[in-house]
Amino acid sequence: xxxxSASIFYIVHKxxxxxxxxxxxxxxLIAGGxxxxxxAFNTPLGGIVFAIEELTRTHLNAFKSSLLYAVIFSGMTxxxxxxxxxxxxxxxxxxxxxxxxxxxxxxxxxxxxxxAYEGKLILQLIYLKRKLKKPVFRILxxxxxxxxxxxxxxxxxxxAFGPGKEVMINILFKTGEQESSIWLLLSRYFGAIISYxxxxxxxxxxxxxxxxxxxxxxxxxLFNLPHENKLLILVAMIGFLTGLTRAPFTSSIxxxxxxxxxxAIFMFILAGLISSVAARLIDKKSLYERLEWNYLR
Numbered sequence: 001x002x003x004x005s006a007s008i009f010y011i012v013h014k015x016x017x018x019x020x021x022x023x024x025x026x027x028x029l030i031a032g033g034x035x036x037x038x039x040a041f042n043t044p045l046g047g048i049v050f051a052i053e054e055l056t057r058t059h060l061n062a063f064k065s066s067l068l069y070a071v072i073f074s075g076m077t078x079x080x081x082x083x084x085x086x087x088x089x090x091x092x093x094x095x096x097x098x099x100x101x102x103x104x105x106x107x108x109x110x111x112x113x114x115x116a117y118e119g120k121l122i123l124q125l126i127y128l129k130r131k132l133k134k135p136v137f138r139i140l141x142x143x144x145x146x147x148x149x150x151x152x153x154x155x156x157x158x159x160a161f162g163p164g165k166e167v168m169i170n171i172l173f174k175t176g177e178q179e180s181s182i183w184l185l186l187s188r189y190f191g192a193i194i195s196y197x198x199x200x201x202x203x204x205x206x207x208x209x210x211x212x213x214x215x216x217x218x219x220x221x222l223f224n225l226p227h228e229n230k231l232l233i234l235v236a237m238i239g240f241l242t243g244l245t246r247a248p249f250t251s252s253i254x255x256x257x258x259x260x261x262x263x264a265i266f267m268f269i270l271a272g273l274i275s276s277v278a279a280r281l282i283d284k285k286s287l288y289e290r291l292e293w294n295y296l297r
Contacts, residue, residue, distance in 0.1 A: 032070065035070040035074035036074070046254035046257055049247075049249050086259065086260055087165070087257075088165075088168060088169065088172060088255075088258040089172070090259065090260060091233070091259055091261070092228060092229060093229065093231045093259070093261040093264050094229045094231060100267070103223070103232055104235050104270060104274075105270070105274050106219075107219055107232050107235050108236075108238070108271040109239070109277075110215070110219065110236075111212050111235075111237075111243060111275055112239045112242055112243040112275025112276065112279045113278050113279065113281070113282060114189075114215060115208060115211075115212070115240040115241060115242065115244040116243040116278070116279035116281075116282035117282060118189060118192065118193060118208070118243075119243070119283065119286065119287035119290070120283055121193050122193050122197065123290050123291075126294070129141055129197055141198075142198050142199075145197065148194055149191055149195060152190075152191050153187075153191075156183070156184055156187050159187075159188075160184065160188050160191050163203070163206030163207055164188060164206055164209070164211070167184075167210045168237070171213045171214070171216075171217050171233060172213070172233060174227075180217040180218055180221075185211065185214045185215060185218065188214065191207075192208075204244055204245070205241065208240050208244050208245075209237045209241055209255070211240055212239060212241060213236060215236050215240065216237065217233060219232070234259065235271040237251075237255055238251045238252055238254075238272050239271050239272075239274070239278075241254070242271075242275040243276075243282075244286070244287055245287065245288065246276055246279060246280075246285070246286035247286070248269070248276040249269070249272060251272050251275075252269045252271065255268060
C-alpha cells in the first residue's frame with residue numbers, strides 16, 4: 001500500500017514537463033507513502049505521523065508542505081468516494097482507572113516481541129531467497145509459497161486471506177462464527193511472512209493489526225478476562241504493529257483514528273512505547289530500516 005502509493009507519486013513526478021517547476025524525488029516518495037496510509041485507513045493524522053516518525057526522521061521542514069498537501073488531497077478523495085467512515089467502527093473501550101495498567105504493559109510487551117520476530121523472519125527469508133541464483137529455484141520458491149498459503153486459507157475458511165479486516169471486526173464486535181485459535185494466528189502470522197518474501201507483498205499494516213488482535217483475544221482467554229472491554233485487543237494491535245515498524249506514535253494514532261476511542265489515548269501511547277522497548281530486545285532497527293539498507297547495498 002505505502003510502497004505502491006510512493007511509486008505512483010514517483011512515476012507521476014517523472015512525467016511532469018521539464019518547463020514546470022521540478023519537485024524533489026524524495027518529497028514525492030515521502031508524500032506518496034503518507035498519502036497511501038491516510039487514504040487506505042481514513043487516518044490523516046496517522047499518515048502525517050508515519051511520515052515524520054519513519055519516513056523522514058530528519059529535515060522535516062523541507063518536506064512538510066508536500067506531505068500535508070498529499071495527505072489532505074488523498075484523504076479528501078477517499079472520503080469523497082467512500083464517505084466519512086471509521087475503518088474499525090466504535091468498539092467498546094473502558095480505560096478509566098489503573099486496574100488494566102498491568103495488563104496493558106504485559107500485552108504490549110508480548111505483542112511487541114511478536115511483531116519484531118515477524119520482521120526478523122521476513123528478513124531472514126529474503127536473505128535466503130537471494131542465495132537462489134538459478135531461475136528454476138526462484139520459481140520453485142514462489143510455487144511452494146503459493147501451496148503453503150493455499151493450505152492455510154483452505155483450513156481457516158478464508159479467515160487467513162487478505163489484510164484481515166473481517167478478523168478484526170469479528171474480534172471487536174463478534175459478528176461472525178470464526179473463533180480465534182492458535183492455528184488461525186499461525187496462519188496469519190506466517191502467511192504474512194511467506195507472502196512478503198514472494199515479491200508480491202500485500203503490505204504489513206493491516207496484516208499486523210489483525211495478527212495483533214488475534215494475540216490479544218487469545219491472551220484475554222488465557223487470563224480469563226471479560227471480553228466486553230476491547231481495550232486490550234486494541235493495545236495488542238498497537239503493540240504488534242509497533243514491534244514490526246518501530247513507530248509507536250504512528251501505531252497509536254492509527255488505531256485511535258480507526259476507532260475514535262479518545263478516552264484510551266494515554267493507554268494507546270503507553271502501549272506503543274512499551275512494545276517499542278520490547279522490540280528493540282530482538283533487533284535495534286525496524287523492518288523498513290533493514291530493507292532500506294539492503295536496497296541501497
